[in-house]
Amino acid sequence: MKELLWLIVALPFSGALILALAGRKLSRLTCSIIGVGTVSLSAGLTILAGLDFMGNNPTGKPYLQVLWRWIDVGGLSPDIAFHLDAVSLTFIFVITFVGALIHLYSAQFMWKEDGFSRFFTYMNLFIGFMLVLVLADNLLLLYLGWEGVGLCSYLLIGFWYKNPDNGYAARKAFIVTRVGDTALAIGLFILFMTFHSLNIREILNAAPGTWGIGSGIAVAVALLLLGGAVGKSAQLPLQTWLPDAMAGPSPVSALIHAATMVTAGVYLIARTHVLFELAPIVQTTVAVIGAATLLIAGFSALNQHDIKRVLAYSTISQIGYMFLALGVGAWSAAIFHFMIHAFFKALLFLGAGAVIWVLNDEHNMFKMGGLRKKLPVVFWTFLIASGSLAALPLITAGYFSKDKIIWLAYVGDKGSVVLWLAALIGAFITALYTFRMVFLTFFGTTKAEPSARPGTGMVIPMLILAFFSFAAGYIELPENMGHVVLFSGFIEKTLPATATIHLGNSTELVFQLIAGLAAISGLFVAYKYYFNKPYPAAVPERNALQNFFFNGWDFDFVYDKMIVTPIVFLSRIDKDDFVDLFYKGLASLARALNIVLSASQNGRVRWYAMVIAIGAILTLTLIFYP
Amino acid sequence: MNVPMEQGILLAAILFCLGLTGLLVHRNIIYMLMSVEVMLNAAGLAFIVAGSAWGEADGQVMFIFILAMAAAEVSVGLALIIQMFKKFRSVDINKASTMNG
Amino acid sequence: MNILFYIAATAAIVSTLMMVISKNVVHSLLFLIVSLFSVSVVMFIIGAPFVAALEVIIYAGAIMVLFVFVIMMLNLSDEEKRKKRLMKSKIWIGPSAISLILLAEMVYVLTAQPGYAMGQEVVLPVAVGELMFTKYIVVVELAAFLLIAGIIGAYHLGQKEKTVHHRYLKNKNQEL
Numbered sequence: 001m002k003e004l005l006w007l008i009v010a011l012p013f014s015g016a017l018i019l020a021l022a023g024r025k026l027s028r029l030t031c032s033i034i035g036v037g038t039v040s041l042s043a044g045l046t047i048l049a050g051l052d053f054m055g056n057n058p059t060g061k062p063y064l065q066v067l068w069r070w071i072d073v074g075g076l077s078p079d080i081a082f083h084l085d086a087v088s089l090t091f092i093f094v095i096t097f098v099g100a101l102i103h104l105y106s107a108q109f110m111w112k113e114d115g116f117s118r119f120f121t122y123m124n125l126f127i128g129f130m131l132v133l134v135l136a137d138n139l140l141l142l143y144l145g146w147e148g149v150g151l152c153s154y155l156l157i158g159f160w161y162k163n164p165d166n167g168y169a170a171r172k173a174f175i176v177t178r179v180g181d182t183a184l185a186i187g188l189f190i191l192f193m194t195f196h197s198l199n200i201r202e203i204l205n206a207a208p209g210t211w212g213i214g215s216g217i218a219v220a221v222a223l224l225l226l227g228g229a230v231g232k233s234a235q236l237p238l239q240t241w242l243p244d245a246m247a248g249p250s251p252v253s254a255l256i257h258a259a260t261m262v263t264a265g266v267y268l269i270a271r272t273h274v275l276f277e278l279a280p281i282v283q284t285t286v287a288v289i290g291a292a293t294l295l296i297a298g299f300s301a302l303n304q305h306d307i308k309r310v311l312a313y314s315t316i317s318q319i320g321y322m323f324l325a326l327g328v329g330a331w332s333a334a335i336f337h338f339m340i341h342a343f344f345k346a347l348l349f350l351g352a353g354a355v356i357w358v359l360n361d362e363h364n365m366f367k368m369g370g371l372r373k374k375l376p377v378v379f380w381t382f383l384i385a386s387g388s389l390a391a392l393p394l395i396t397a398g399y400f401s402k403d404k405i406i407w408l409a410y411v412g413d414k415g416s417v418v419l420w421l422a423a424l425i426g427a428f429i430t431a432l433y434t435f436r437m438v439f440l441t442f443f444g445t446t447k448a449e450p451s452a453r454p455g456t457g458m459v460i461p462m463l464i465l466a467f468f469s470f471a472a473g474y475i476e477l478p479e480n481m482g483h484v485v486l487f488s489g490f491i492e493k494t495l496p497a498t499a500t501i502h503l504g505n506s507t508e509l510v511f512q513l514i515a516g517l518a519a520i521s522g523l524f525v526a527y528k529y530y531f532n533k534p535y536p537a538a539v540p541e542r543n544a545l546q547n548f549f550f551n552g553w554d555f556d557f558v559y560d561k562m563i564v565t566p567i568v569f570l571s572r573i574d575k576d577d578f579v580d581l582f583y584k585g586l587a588s589l590a591r592a593l594n595i596v597l598s599a600s601q602n603g604r605v606r607w608y609a610m611v612i613a614i615g616a617i618l619t620l621t622l623i624f625y626p
Numbered sequence: 627m628n629v630p631m632e633q634g635i636l637l638a639a640i641l642f643c644l645g646l647t648g649l650l651v652h653r654n655i656i657y658m659l660m661s662v663e664v665m666l667n668a669a670g671l672a673f674i675v676a677g678s679a680w681g682e683a684d685g686q687v688m689f690i691f692i693l694a695m696a697a698a699e700v701s702v703g704l705a706l707i708i709q710m711f712k713k714f715r716s717v718d719i720n721k722a723s724t725m726n727g
Numbered sequence: 728m729n730i731l732f733y734i735a736a737t738a739a740i741v742s743t744l745m746m747v748i749s750k751n752v753v754h755s756l757l758f759l760i761v762s763l764f765s766v767s768v769v770m771f772i773i774g775a776p777f778v779a780a781l782e783v784i785i786y787a788g789a790i791m792v793l794f795v796f797v798i799m800m801l802n803l804s805d806e807e808k809r810k811k812r813l814m815k816s817k818i819w820i821g822p823s824a825i826s827l828i829l830l831a832e833m834v835y836v837l838t839a840q841p842g843y844a845m846g847q848e849v850v851l852p853v854a855v856g857e858l859m860f861t862k863y864i865v866v867v868e869l870a871a872f873l874l875i876a877g878i879i880g881a882y883h884l885g886q887k888e889k890t891v892h893h894r895y896l897k898n899k900n901q902e903l
Contacts, residue, residue: 650822698877
């Protein structure tokens with residue numbers, strides 16, 4: 001089935017093409033069948049291809065499918081070629097599988113909206129580009145997918161374009177990620193200059209022989225790639241766009257801004273891990289960025305009242321965990337947390353979307369409450385996902401993935417106490433804000449009556465995701481609890497294993513107890529302060545510090561003052577310089593000529609004939625009397 | 627038969643200029659169309675004269691193409707005249723200048 | 728033979744001139760037909776009998792009949808005004824001057840070239856046909872396209888007033 005790899009990518013693109021060309025004429029049912037169907041077929045093919053890959057390939061040898069030569073110019077000759085290995089298989093599985101579930105959910109969620117076919121066009125296009133990104137065998141094709149998902153993200157954040165705020169949020173997301181994309185592009189230029197190729201395999205094989213560990217150019221390239229990664233994955237210092245990106249519909253937030261696109265940075269770093277290993281200082285930076293981001297975002301999430309913004313900040317925070325894992329060299333732990341996070345965070349967004357949907361677009365958690373009895377399915381699935389996000393010990397998938405990161409943050413040979421402590425505090429805060437959200441939304445008195453119930457089309461995806469949020473953790477268990485290494489064993493066919501200091505099972509148990517305690521104490525504090533407490537149904541009052549956290553540590557304010565204002569000022573004083581005068585002169589000259597010439601366009605045919613005759617005379621004169 | 631080629635071309639040139647004069651003088655669009663026919667015919671004659679001087683058939687082939695073009699042009703032009711007459715109740719080309727370009 | 732050429736040429740020039748200055752459309756048309764016949768004679772004399780026949784059949788025959796139809800369809804009424812206008816010498820000066828300058832230039836250009844005698848040999852239709860369907864086959868195809876386009880265009884334009892499909896044109900139409 002591996003030979004059908006191209007079809008996995010082609011199906012969503014064909015769906016997008018059909019919907020873009022004929023979407024207006026098709027009924028909503030046909031649109032949703034095309035939109036959901038193509039992605040579901042992709043998911044099915046992915047599972048078949050994955051079984052084939054895992055079953056007949058014990059060494060994990062990558063499978064390369066070259067479709068055609070894309071460009072051939074000046075020594076740059078990238079192919080349109082797909083590269084399937086353990087990492088990209090994990091990613092395409094999550095993309096198509098979670099993507100198909102979210103498509104199914106959105107078919108009902110978006111049913112009453114205008115632009116139904118447009119929505120599915122963008123969503124299918126996104127899936128296609130995301131698959132190109134993770135399957136690309138060269139960095140140029142990866143960059144194509146990278147920009148493509150950025151474009152789809154932009155289009156979908158601004159999906160409800162009639163509200164200017166949404167357009168603003170879309171532009172903000174696009175421009176902020178563009179900063180990172182530019183860095184990534186420059187990184188690609190340097191890589192091409194050095195290796196005369198953008199093929200990932202070739203670069204990774206040639207890099208250790210070309211650059212010494214810690215050499216300047218390796219550091220520069222790793223830093224530039226990191227720049228791209230932090231832009232896409234909303235990490236410090238480019239994290240500001242993600243909370244605003246919640247302006248898009250909830251399924252979009254679930255698919256793009258939680259499960260798949262924002263983890264592209266994680267994928268990029270994991271994919272080019274050799275370059276980061278050559279630049280240890282940058283790898284440490286990755287870990288520090290991850291740790292700092294997870295704390296900053298955690299504190300911000302704690303002070304939000306909009307349920308989707310809580311989830312947005314928690315996404316930033318969880319990707320921070322993944323960066324932390326990448327930074328300490330725990331490659332498979334990062335990918336594992338990516339997969340588990342995709343399940344539970346998509347589910348959380350779908351649950352939040354369902355709540356918002358039944359409450360007629362109410363985002364404020366303080367105006368919700370008591371939904372536990374009204375929406376039992378949403379409540380239970382949401383609770384499972386929340387447990388997973390808060391990493392409640394032993395019973396949730398999130399525990400196994402996050403505990404592994406916390407453990408490796410200390411025990412990995414690049415780890416340290418500081419990183420471990422940050423991860424631990426992050427775990428506490430995560431549990432705290434997660435259950436603050438659960439208690440405010442689903443417990444206490446009913447402040448708003450649901451106007452509808454989510455239908456089966458919305459419930460089924462949530463149930464499936466809930467199962468995975470609960471059960472997917474058991475494919476990877478720590479050494480002292482059964483030592484199941486299905487996932488890391490699989491990933492380590494592609495990425496190197498983590499080098500660790502051996503501390504023994506009893507030490508690990510102590511660390512696990514501490515991590516579990518952090519999560520449970522977070523839950524307890526949330527219970528103490530938010531369970532059945534009569535908060536007024538309004539935006540809560542905030543003191544100065546809470547306001548600071550609420551605004552995402554005022555990064556927007558600082559960027560505005562540091563970058564936007566000076567640029568606006570400069571462009572304003574630069575508006576009437578002498579260069580413009582020249583062009584304005586050209587414009588007025590053209591206008592004057594236009595007035596003269598338009599007088600000759602008087603609509604009189606005989607006048608035109610006369611001019612032609614005079615022209616003939618002049619031409620003859622010019623030819624024979626030079 | 628030894629008329630020099632220049633005299634044949636001269637005939638064509640005179641006919642062409644007469645057609646041009648007619649085109650410029652008249653405001654009646656039917657006259658203008660007829661004048662254009664004269665000019666086209668003169669151009670065709672020039673081709674035949676040249677072909678005849680060289681003893682080649684190419685000139686006549688060109689004339690046939692001009693003929694085909696003239697037929698197409700006249701059919702469309704006359705249809706336009708009918709439309710114009712319906713719209714303006716006149717065949718005066720200046721009446722049609724309200725279209726402005 | 729030479730004298731025949733000059734007679735036919737004179738007839739062509741005179742009848743064309745009459746066509747231009749005639750005040751009656753139908754007279755003009757008849758003068759034009761005479762002119763075409765004269766040119767046809769010239770063509771015959773200079774050794775192109777095939778196109779001479781085509782000139783009579785298609786030009787003087789088919790195309791001129793179209794003109795006759797159209798003139799019959801349009802019941803022209805402002806003859807008198809037009810006649811008066813054509814009497815004025817003022818309107819003739821400019822166009823005649825331009826034409827004469829052009830003619831003078833062309834004469835100059837022609838006399839500057841070395842002379843060849845016309846009609847040394849007669850080019851028969853066989854040669855014309857062979858050339859058309861070998862060397863000029865693509866152009867023949869293009870001419871066929873052109874004629875088809877002409878037929879369709881004439882049919883479309885000649886139709887009676889129809890509902891305008893485009894809203895922009897609809898508004899424009901009401902203004903006129």
